[in-house]
Amino acid sequence: MRLVWFRNDLRCHGHTPLTQALAGGEPVLAVHVLCPDQWDAHDVAPLRRWYVLESLIELGEALAAKGVDLHVLDGGDFDGAVDALADFVAEHGVTGIFCNREYPLNELNRDRALARRLEGRGVRLHGFDDGVLVPPRALSTGKDTPYTVFTAYKKRWDAWMDEVDPGAVPAPAWPGGEGRFHGRDRVEALRDGLGLDAALTRPWRPGESAAYKQLYDFVEHHLGDYKAYRDFPSEPATSTLSTALSAGTLAPLDAYLAARRAMGDAAAREGAATWIGELAWRDFYRQIMHRFPSLAKGKPFRPETRLLAWNDNDEHFQAWCEGRTGYPLVDAAMRQLVTTGWMHNRLRMLTAMFLTKHLFIDWRKGERFFMRHLIDGDFASNNGGWQWSASTGTDAAPYFRVFSPLRQSHRFDPHGRFIARYVPELAELDDKTIHEPGKQPLLCPDYPAPIVAHQGVKQRVEQAFRQARDAWRQQQEGGQ
Structure with missing residues (x-):
């Protein structure tokens, strides 16, 4: 018996593990392990959980229609997933597990633990890179x-x-017949337990x-x-x-x-x-x-930036989270994130750079906030984007690069249409005033003044990075 382990690859097409398993002439089962506790630990957004669970239901139905049983197991977290899979393998006489590799550190450790557990039984994990x-x-x-x-x-x-x-990935050789979707009720219960408003889920098609x-x-x-x-x-x-x-x-x-x-x-x-x-x-x-697995432990790629003296201003952080910074495009972007679960990529860079440069707040706080809201929350891309914006990562924006929220606003939302959509208290302003409502405060009394000035930000950031760099050099020289 061969087993296809579906993880973040909830599809039938272009799926090498599935195709390879079905090509062997042996019976094939499929499995997915629910790990809601791991989702909690990884700050996975409720909307992303909903998307995954809905997609899993479609996958179970599609596999069953092609003659393949999908079993949904309860793992809790990754340690529990190893136990659940080991028990399933023993119960069903599985000889090989076929899956796509996952690269974050916790996922790698999970797979290594399972491989060690099954090694004595002669069961091999076949990994692919789809x-x-x-x-x-x-x-x-x-x-x-x-x-x-x-x-x-x-x-x-x-x-x-x-x-x-x-034509590198041929179509699977489906066995035919009628398969079964075991554990659909578990998936639906977990989905319904999220309690998401229909207005949040309606725009998305899992x-x-x-x-x-x-x-x-x-x-x-x-x-x-x-x-x-x-x-x-x-x-x-x-x-x-x-x-x-x-x-x-x-x-x-x-x-x-x-x-x-x-x-x-x-x-x-x-x-x-x-x-x-x-x-x-x-x-x-x-x-x-x-x-560079240290990135999965919250470390910056550039070691000298570990010594940056980030501000710990909770009032400023909350204003950023809630879209109340006084910079219309930044606020519109943050409100888009909170109300829709998604943010335009240009605005991800702008809001991340505003938090880490204008407010000089630790990028890890913003990284976590994004993961808790994004429907497309992905550790590698989110971490890479945040460290680029904060100038702490590989291929990072130079530390002296600071986006001007006003210039970005005029350049990429010249008529203020995006701002008006998500900051309705500014919707009646003209194309010029909507970018700088602080100049006409009587026209928008409910909108806050900027919580920090743009002028001087670049100089403050340059000084902070120079101090961190010099302190790092002193540490390295002292350790020699």
Whole structure:
């Protein structure tokens, strides 16, 4: 008996472990282990949990229709998942487990613990890499070290992807007949226990079928304009497929191949190339996370930045969380996050840089807040983006780079349409005043004044980073 272990890959198409398991001529079962306690420990947003559980229900139905049983087990946390899987393997006479690799440290430790538990029974874990386009250890520099600069990594990544066979993952050889979905009631109970408002879930379409429909719609109608309009939050120019990719309802290879095919159209070429670059960033952050496991322990990539003296201003942090900073585009973005569970990527950079540069609050507080709200919350991408913005990470924005909220607002929301949508108390202001309501306080008495001035931020940040760097050097010299 072969067992396919579904994790963050809740789909049937483009799933190598499933295809390989079904190709062996042995009976095949599928399993998913619920770990709500691990979700709590990892700050997984309720909306993301809902998306995963709904997608799991669709997966169970799809597998059953193809003749494969899906069993849902209760694990609690990763330690419990190892126990539940070991018991399941013994009970069903499983000879091999087929799964896609996961790269964060806790997930790696879970898989290693299971492999050790099953080693004496002769049961092997067969790992695959469908969650990425290029496996994290596939590319190294000439010195056999990980790439820590994206531009150099992207050149090697492009060369690797040029050799990809479009037919690399054949369709599964389904057994036919009628399978069963064991444990659906557990999934539904966990979903219903979230108690989410329908207004929050209504805009989202979980599951594999919706993900592929969304991909094809984006490629056909929006990919050509992606480069020109992707930075404008009021425009429907982004794919929002990060949710499907993070839960695995869409195979990254299918996303890449759809964009690569579109490059044959001259009108779509630039947009497709830019969007493919975002898929490369996704792989880049995964290889960084995998090869530098200290990141999973809350450490900054740049060791000297451990000595930064972050502000501990809870009033400022709460104002940022609630969209009350007095900077309209920052506030609109934060309100979008809290009310929809998603935020435009340009605004993720802006709000992260505002927290870490203007307010000089520890990036880890913002990273955690994002994870607790984002439907596409993904540790590698979220951590990479936050450390880039905070100038503590690999390939980070230089510490002297500070986004001006006002300039970003004028440039990327020139008519204030996005601001008006999420900060309704400013909706009646004209195109100029909506960016700087503080200049006309009588027109918007319910909107706060800026909690910190933009002037002088760059100088304060430069001084703080220089002090941390100098203190680090002194520590290193003293330890020699």
